Amino acid sequence: MTRYLVTGAGGMLGHDLLDVLAGRDVTAATRGELDITDTAKVRDLVEGHDVVLNAAAWTDVDRAESDEAGATAVNGTGVAALATACAATGARLLHVSTDYVFPGDAEAPYAEDAPTAPINAYGRSKLAGERAVLDTLPTTGYVVRTAWLYGAHGKNFVTTMLRLAGEREFVDVVDDQVGQPTWSRDLAERLVALADSGAPAGVYHGTAAGQTSWHGLAEAVFAGAGHDPARVRRTTSEAYKRPAPRPSYSVLGHARWAAAGLAPMRPWHDMLTAALADPAFATRADEAPR
Numbered sequence: 001m002t003r004y005l006v007t008g009a010g011g012m013l014g015h016d017l018l019d020v021l022a023g024r025d026v027t028a029a030t031r032g033e034l035d036i037t038d039t040a041k042v043r044d045l046v047e048g049h050d051v052v053l054n055a056a057a058w059t060d061v062d063r064a065e066s067d068e069a070g071a072t073a074v075n076g077t078g079v080a081a082l083a084t085a086c087a088a089t090g091a092r093l094l095h096v097s098t099d100y101v102f103p104g105d106a107e108a109p110y111a112e113d114a115p116t117a118p119i120n121a122y123g124r125s126k127l128a129g130e131r132a133v134l135d136t137l138p139t140t141g142y143v144v145r146t147a148w149l150y151g152a153h154g155k156n157f158v159t160t161m162l163r164l165a166g167e168r169e170f171v172d173v174v175d176d177q178v179g180q181p182t183w184s185r186d187l188a189e190r191l192v193a194l195a196d197s198g199a200p201a202g203v204y205h206g207t208a209a210g211q212t213s214w215h216g217l218a219e220a221v222f223a224g225a226g227h228d229p230a231r232v233r234r235t236t237s238e239a240y241k242r243p244a245p246r247p248s249y250s251v252l253g254h255a256r257w258a259a260a261g262l263a264p265m266r267p268w269h270d271m272l273t274a275a276l277a278d279p280a281f282a283t284r285a286d287e288a289p290r
Helices: 012-020 039-046 061-066 068-089 121-136 157-167 184-197 214-224 255-259 268-277 279-287
Strands: 003-007 025-029 051-054 092-098 141-146 171-174 202-205 232-235
Touching: 003 012, 012 025, 012 184, 039 068, 051 068, 051 184, 061 068, 061 121, 068 092, 068 121, 092 121, 092 184, 121 141, 121 202, 141 184, 157 171, 157 214, 171 214, 202 255, 214 232, 214 268, 268 279
Parallel strands: 003 025, 003 051, 051 092, 092 141, 141 202, 171 232
Antiparallel strands: none
16 A cells, blocks of 8 residues: 655645545645655655655745745755655655746747746745656656645635635726636646656646736636625736746646646636535635625
């Protein structure tokens, strides 16, 4: 029987991974139970597992600008510790990365082997983790890049829109950043399927099919929750200056799924519709007064 270890089990994606793996032999390690920068603890916990699903990460993009060393300690050095431990025990490692390793200036979806050039500290820290996995585990390491992730078990754009729909008459949302909104539950299912498939190691893109802007996503959230999407007004990134620059184009290509004999993920709007119908999301929507 395959033995799984989920790191970052207390986070949004970690929760969904545990749900998908229900009934299997799984060790769940939350941040409080495992600091992946602690090399000795990482080595001890990885021992005895066949598959490690790493959902542990520094995710505060803006704070990484002022503490790149801290972000890199988790997203780079910590991931390297996991990779080294997996190399020592023979475990496979599935590591979740990000679209932010790309500069965001493309006009067509980024292929899995497209040149990387992050434009912020968070992206650089995540790229360090990718390189550690691919260099240390050339035949048993998987990097799965995702983007615009949302889920019922954490703070994210979709849950924020559900809240704001009940608090404000109008919401201003940028329309000049394009990406692929991806439900963490769908990503969790895809990660487990990849782990069980025997597909070649390397880089995969775990994002929904299609694309939209943040404004388009906000309109879809409002409509899906029974609110008037006209209450979402367009604005630009220039009006919302933040410490870390964001890629304007975060659309990822999915060719490697087909090459591995696996189906790509479903369209983002279908994914969102299913998410909003999920009981956990329904609760979040009901919490916001109309």
